[in-house]
Amino acid sequence: MTLAIGVDIGGTKIAAGLVSEAGEILDSVAEPTPSDATKIPAVVADLVDRLTGEEKAAGIGIGAAGFVGEDRSTVRFAPNIDWREEPLGQQVAALVDLTVVVENDANAAAWGEFRFGAGEDTDDLLLITVGTGIGGGIVHRGRLFRGGFGVAAEIGHMRIVPDGILCGCGQRGCYEQYGSGSALVRDARERVTNRDPGSEAIAALADGDLSRITGPGVTQLAQDGDPMSIDLLGDLGRWIGEGAAVLATILDPSVIAIGGGVAAARDLLLPHVIEAFETHLPARAHRPQAALRIAALGNEAGIIGAADLARTEPTTSRGVA
């Protein structure tokens, strides 16, 4: 059996797993992300060492939030880590005797869902990962869609409201300002600040400190039956669904999977996503319609997908040995 290693480099944590050909994580380790970005390759190499031991892995796949170049080694830009044109794949490959492939984290997760999760039965998958932001990954005809410069599927920054809410990216009206967990939290806080009728339960959650209002907190309230929290998740689902309809107009996927932390709300969210999607899909009476699903692999999609990419895709950065 050929094993591969998947690594997920996030703003706060670097997680790695030893992944089987069947997409199972056999072992996993993690370390905090060092604040000095130049130390990241060494941390990754150390995690790889701890995972491999006697075993020999076929390669390393790294998923990282940011723009990854066509060489699949260089991180052009990352929003949360101080990387600019950073040859990450080469740096890691220089420390380990393995081939390394770097991919955008949402692309890696999409690949994982395509191979072993919500997209296992299709060749044309769109993954929408909804966490504090929105990420995306596209699989078309069984291949990852990377675009001409490696930065395709930055769907969180698709403009859905002209002159809309300002985004950290410098633009206005980006999808993730409406359809993400951060949007949910912001809206919940607004309701409390405005003392909107019905916001009492959320206000109680805050208890005078708005920072106590979190996505999981609102989701829990909704699960406990609080009408405004249910409404807020409904609003969130509608925005996600409206954006999904735009994406389907362009990409025509067979399956759209909703992943990320927000996916935990499941039945409080998905029906609203589907309703908004169906209502806003152009010419829907005349076309087959994508299946909308909650993603299957949870937080592990990125590690599983990155590992699999290292195994199935042509290598990019070769190790020292």
Place this chain on the structure above:
Amino acid sequence: MTLAIGVDIGGTKIAAGLVSEAGEILDSVAEPTPSDATKIPAVVADLVDRLTGEEKAAGIGIGAAGFVGEDRSTVRFAPNIDWREEPLGQQVAALVDLTVVVENDANAAAWGEFRFGAGEDTDDLLLITVGTGIGGGIVHRGRLFRGGFGVAAEIGHMRIVPDGILCGCGQRGCYEQYGSGSALVRDARERVTNRDPGSEAIAALADGDLSRITGPGVTQLAQDGDPMSIDLLGDLGRWIGEGAAVLATILDPSVIAIGGGVAAARDLLLPHVIEAFETHLPARAHRPQAALRIAALGNEAGIIGAADLARTEPTTSRGVA
């Protein structure tokens, strides 16, 4: 030399051409589109006969406005022709001794531009065809992007304004309601109706009959220096560019070509497209940027591309012989 035939079936005219391997149209013929859609295959077969004569063509590619199924033979739905789940490829193949492949017309044009036109130097092309509506075609890694059900790249119906202008597709705020030739004409007429200051030249064009205001007419006025017509083309360019920025966020093409009738305005349009594109592209300081160009093949892109698809893509519908 292998020749192939490209056919472009429009709402008013069916045009066909004999196309060389180099993408040159060696001969061309056309007939009006019969109002009875069941007669279309016979008209196509007749045009093919007239083109082939002694020559033997390698195959027929047909571009048609509408949703074309994954089988690349069936037209699921066409906005201007009475087709619903019409097995067009099989119908034509039954009349001629050649393989037939059917493709969405904008997809065919994109393929033509990719092979012989504005995308000749890239593997990742987005074609935006701007006529009375907006169509689109995507080439990724040298292959046509069809989506899971064959209806990808329906970019004219991408929503760019929530609760925006009603579209014939039943939705609101579709790209083609803002960035097409029809939008240009509608806006020009509004200015005249509202007696906006500066609309005198356009009003003179109408001379009491708004239907005399056309896209080419406004473009001519702009070329003659009429400030409001220049402004209207600028507005049009901005909308096209803003939509292109959304598309680039999702698709990350290396080249974006602007085709269709509106492309004739060239320098009155393209700088505004580019400026709006650059202004609205997220994180543009951190990414390579697509080249924006006027398409190279004009109205012939569809015929050239369709013919080439018949030659280079696996056949779908086989002829009778």
Place this chain on the structure above:
Amino acid sequence: MTLAIGVDIGGTKIAAGLVSEAGEILDSVAEPTPSDATKIPAVVADLVDRLTGEEKAAGIGIGAAGFVGEDRSTVRFAPNIDWREEPLGQQVAALVDLTVVVENDANAAAWGEFRFGAGEDTDDLLLITVGTGIGGGIVHRGRLFRGGFGVAAEIGHMRIVPDGILCGCGQRGCYEQYGSGSALVRDARERVTNRDPGSEAIAALADGDLSRITGPGVTQLAQDGDPMSIDLLGDLGRWIGEGAAVLATILDPSVIAIGGGVAAARDLLLPHVIEAFETHLPARAHRPQAALRIAALGNEAGIIGAADLARTEPTTSRGVA
């Protein structure tokens, strides 16, 4: 007791009533609106003759859809009747021995509601009349708010969506394109055309002919419990409420009354209006809030208000005698 006559000139019907000082309609008559607009004064004069008989009225108030000049006699422009700078008040006064005052129909209705209806307990009323379009009337400190040129309170054409749905007025995104009975009907038809899930009951109403879908029909379905019809009225109510919040930001009325045909939906509509209003009112925690109510006088508000204006406001056009 001083009686006065109120006249309501609509696109299809001219209705007139003999109105008491207490705002009661003692007698009423009506005639179809002549297609030749020049015959309207004669029809009005005839209706007045039939109403007055032995009684002597104090004056005539006429409400007409359109822009009424500061002289309160001239109709500058009417959307449904062929009037341009028409001296309507003088024309009627020339035929009857009574003073005549002309007012915009929604202004007249607002005055009626202020004097005898939903605004009886306030000095600061905003009336929003929601029928096929949206009209408005403002009473401030007990006086009708006419603006500098007599055309204030054209709230149906307040832009609430930039680049939004086209309006007959030549602009886009007007309030009445979202919050009127016509919008309700348009949306219901769209749902049927798009074959949206849940639209079966409305489709049954149409029975193949979309023109059978009407506002009262959808309201009846909603009252019978059809979920999509209930939703559509909810959407309508939300738009009305969002627009009302904009208006309250500018006008700060004490009472906002919702009149017009749509008001018949009452409890299916008003709670949504109120919720949207409260959610969208800026700084609502720090200000007294307008009371939102269904208007009290129904279709008679215009006649009652116009008659009262003739009695209580300085006269403009004096009769022949």
Place this chain on the structure above:
Amino acid sequence: MTLAIGVDIGGTKIAAGLVSEAGEILDSVAEPTPSDATKIPAVVADLVDRLTGEEKAAGIGIGAAGFVGEDRSTVRFAPNIDWREEPLGQQVAALVDLTVVVENDANAAAWGEFRFGAGEDTDDLLLITVGTGIGGGIVHRGRLFRGGFGVAAEIGHMRIVPDGILCGCGQRGCYEQYGSGSALVRDARERVTNRDPGSEAIAALADGDLSRITGPGVTQLAQDGDPMSIDLLGDLGRWIGEGAAVLATILDPSVIAIGGGVAAARDLLLPHVIEAFETHLPARAHRPQAALRIAALGNEAGIIGAADLARTEPTTSRGVA
């Protein structure tokens, strides 16, 4: 000659002036606004003492940013000063032997412009004051329009973009997020951050520190011919004009004056305001049109107007003597 005192209480400065019946400021004094809001009445009383000396003033008018109650003494809420239901008029009146009237600062400025400035020739004025935010004041038929609760004309918080930019008021898409000096500065900074082509001159202004980009700085660049700065002022003017068209649809003023700091840009701004206003005014071919002007009194409008209100309007809070 009856003199009156006008006071303008801002977030950083309290300015007061002795104002003649002709609207001339004969003498003026100022002090920093104390951080402890309870000390404001004493500071005002001291300024009044310094101004009056031997002279006897007819009364004191105070303009303050915030919601002023119908009693014209109580400040219900102020965005920048810690006032909640503060009886400011009574507090000041308790310290001076004069009648005191409190008014919203933009209302006071509108009154000043109406009496002695840009609205001297009309009875129906709308003042739009464009500074860091947007304020407004309405004069109708020669009287100040206060609304039912005293908080009319909060036009800066009129929603002009649904789901638009978040505002400090808790809502989205408020006018002042698009048409104010803050919006100008924010947009200029975005251009630099995004490294937009043409933003070099503004970037030089920043010289690495975005906070150095200010409204006056951009205006100066525009006056020196920098194309992007000229464009940014054009954008600002368009937003102001579009909002003005909404306001005119509701209020139908004869004159609209643009005041506040941004008015200093004059010819770089006003033509764009007018063009956008005319383009967006509904049915403009059929109605008289408001004159758009730069306000005449500059920063002194509030003091002049407040003083005049103290003289011409019924008093509210009477002094101790």
